[in-house]
Amino acid sequence: MRILPEVLLTHMDFTSVSAKTPFHSESIATFSIVAGGETGDLGVGVASRYFAVGSSVPWAEAGVGAVATQANVNVGYGARALELLKEGRTAPEVLNKILAEDKFEGKEGRQVAIIDAKGNTAAYTGPAAQAWAGHRAGKTWSVQGNILVGPQVLEAMGRAFERSDGELSERLYAALRAGDAEGGDSRGRQSAALVVVRKQGGRNINNDRYVWINVDDSPDPLGELRRLLNLNLAYINRNRASECLVMGQLQQACEFANRATHLAPSKSDVRIYSAFLHYLAGDRVRALKEFRDASAVDPNFKQLWDATLHFRQQFRVVGEDADLVQKIFG
Numbered sequence: 018m019r020i021l022p023e024v025l026l027t028h029m030d031f032t033s034v035s036a037k038t039p040f041h042s043e044s045i046a047t048f049s050i051v052a053g054g055e056t057g058d059l060g061v062g063v064a065s066r067y068f069a070v071g072s073s074v075p076w077a078e079a080g081v082g083a084v085a086t087q088a089n090v091n092v093g094y095g096a097r098a099l100e101l102l103k104e105g106r107t108a109p110e111v112l113n114k115i116l117a118e119d120k121f122e123g124k125e126g127r128q129v130a131i132i133d134a135k136g137n138t139a140a141y142t143g144p145a146a147q148a149w150a151g152h153r154a155g156k157t158w159s160v161q162g163n164i165l166v167g168p169q170v171l172e173a174m175g176r177a178f179e180r181s182d183g184e185l186s187e188r189l190y191a192a193l194r195a196g197d198a199e200g201g202d203s204r205g206r207q208s209a210a211l212v213v214v215r216k217q218g219g220r221n222i223n224n225d226r227y228v229w230i231n232v233d234d235s236p237d238p239l240g241e242l243r244r245l246l247n248l249n250l251a252y253i254n255r256n257r258a259s260e261c262l263v264m265g266q267l268q269q270a271c272e273f274a275n276r277a278t279h280l281a282p283s284k285s286d287v288r289i290y291s292a293f294l295h296y297l298a299g300d301r302v303r304a305l306k307e308f309r310d311a312s313a314v315d316p317n318f319k320q321l322w323d324a325t326l327h328f329r330q331q332f333r334v335v336g337e338d339a340d341l342v343q344k345i346f347g
Contacts, residue, residue, distance in 0.1 A: 046147065046164030046202050049074060049085040050174055050192045051132045053157040054185030058227065059083040059132060060213035062189035064238060066202040071210025071231035079214040079225035082108065082133045088146045088163040089126030091119055102133050112139040128152070130159040149203075155179060160192065166200030173199040186213045186228045190239075190246055197239050209238035211246060220256055227253070251281035255290055262331065267298040278307070285315030289325055293332045301341065308345045319346070 047065035054060070061075035061083050076095030077083035082102040086094040094115050101111040108131040116124070128150065130140035136157035142150050152161035153171045160174040177195035181188045189211055197206070210231045218227035230245045232238040254277040261270035274291035281287045292307030312318040322345075326336045336342065 046204060047074060047087045048160070048162030048165060048170055048174065048193070048196045048201055049087060049130070050158060050160045050178060050189055051083045051085050051130045051138065052159070052178065052185065052189060052192075053083075053132055053134075053136045054188070054213075056184070056215065057134075058185040058213050058215050058218075059134065060185050060189050060211070060228070061085050062193045062209075062211050063087075064193050064197060064201060064206070064209040064242075066204040066207045068208060069231065069233040070208040071212070071233070075210055075212040077212050077214045078103070079216045079218070080134055082111075082131060083212070083214070084129065084131050085161065086127070086129045087161070088128035088143065088150065089123040091121055091124070091127055091129075094119075094127075094129050098129075098131055102131075106133075107135070108133040108137040108139040112141055116141060128161055128163050130161045132157065132159065160196070162196070162202075164203050166203045169199045170196045170201055186211060186246060186250070189213070190243065193242070194239055206236070206238050208233050208235070209242045211242060218253075220252060247280045248284070251277040251284065251287055254280065255287055258290070258294060259329075262294065262297075262329070267294065270294050271298050271300070282310075283314050285311040285318060285321055286325075288314070289318075289321055293325065293329070293335055296335050296338075296341070297331060304335075305341065305344055308341075312345065 047063055047070055049063035051061050059077050061077055063070050063074045073090055073092050074085050074087050076099055078099050081099055084095045084098045097115050098111050101114055111131055125143040126145040127143045128146050132138045138154050138159040140152040140159045140161050142152050147164045149165045149167050150163035151168060153175050155175055158178055160171045162170055173195040174192040178188050178192040181191040211228050213228040214225045215227040216225055219225055228249050230249055232241045235241045254273045258270040258273035271294050274294045277287045278291050288307050288311035292304045296304035315321060326332050
């Protein structure tokens with residue numbers, strides 16, 4: 018199938034189609050965004066009235082690219098597009114090739130968007146994709162959707178992404194929330210997902226999955242996605258605090274811990290870790306407050322206290338402070 022020039026996106030190009038074939042039973046009606054960030058992050062945000070949309074639509078690899086494959090979906094587009102991007106092809110070149118290779122039924126009902134590591138984007142909305150369907154692109158981003166209430170969904174997503182600040186995961190979420198506020202999927206809400214990849218940016222060792230969260234089934238998928246994103250970012254900040262502690266950078270460790278507690282104030286494991294760090298940094302007033310706050314939200318605080326004391330050798334001095342222990346446990 019030859020791809021018409023207008024299908025390949027340029028800055029702020031806009032394409033839409035109307036329904037021409039019956040609705041496919043496994044079509045993924047959705048709105049999504051693929052985008053790149055200033056730090057080299059690449060990601061996908063997606064929401065849909067479809068169970069576990071994150072299991073099919075978003076694909077991403079650090080330093081390579083990101084893909085959203087949806088509508089009369091060919092899930093194989095995801096892995097194949099990343100494979101072609103790793104060969105050094107641009108997003109438009111990859112789009113042309115995966116469409117040319119697609120021999121499965123229903124290709125004209127598909128929708129796909131790609132961003133490569135250099136920020137080039139390309140998207141395709143087939144002429145048989147269910148209305149309302151279309152895509153739009155800006156600098157280092159593309160938004161697309163099908164079975165939407167109208168083009169205003171994508172227009173709002175693009176504006177929100179352009180105007181939002183912060184890291185890529187926050188901007189992707191802002192785009193999804195804006196699209197949802199304009200009506201989103203015309204059938205309603207069910208699931209959502211956020212994927213952001215960064216070289217060695219994930220939790221633990223040798224992990225490029227900086228953000229990788231799914232809400233598979235919820236009456237408020239974007240609300241739940243926000244909660245999980247806050248937790249994801251909180252634990253990343255706590256990990257950074259831990260790294261600073263190992264390097265003896267206590268003030269920096271406390272700064273990361275403060276960010277973590279701001280994002281997840283009800284998580285006792287986040288608060289207690291912050292408390293230990295503030296104690297080691299010499300701020301015993303702040304440490305006591307954090308210990309008490311952690312105790313207030315966790316009925317098993319003593320168990321957490323004992324485990325955390327032994328987690329880091331540096332923390333054991335805190336347990337030897339009899340006056341502090343008395344103030345915490347009474």
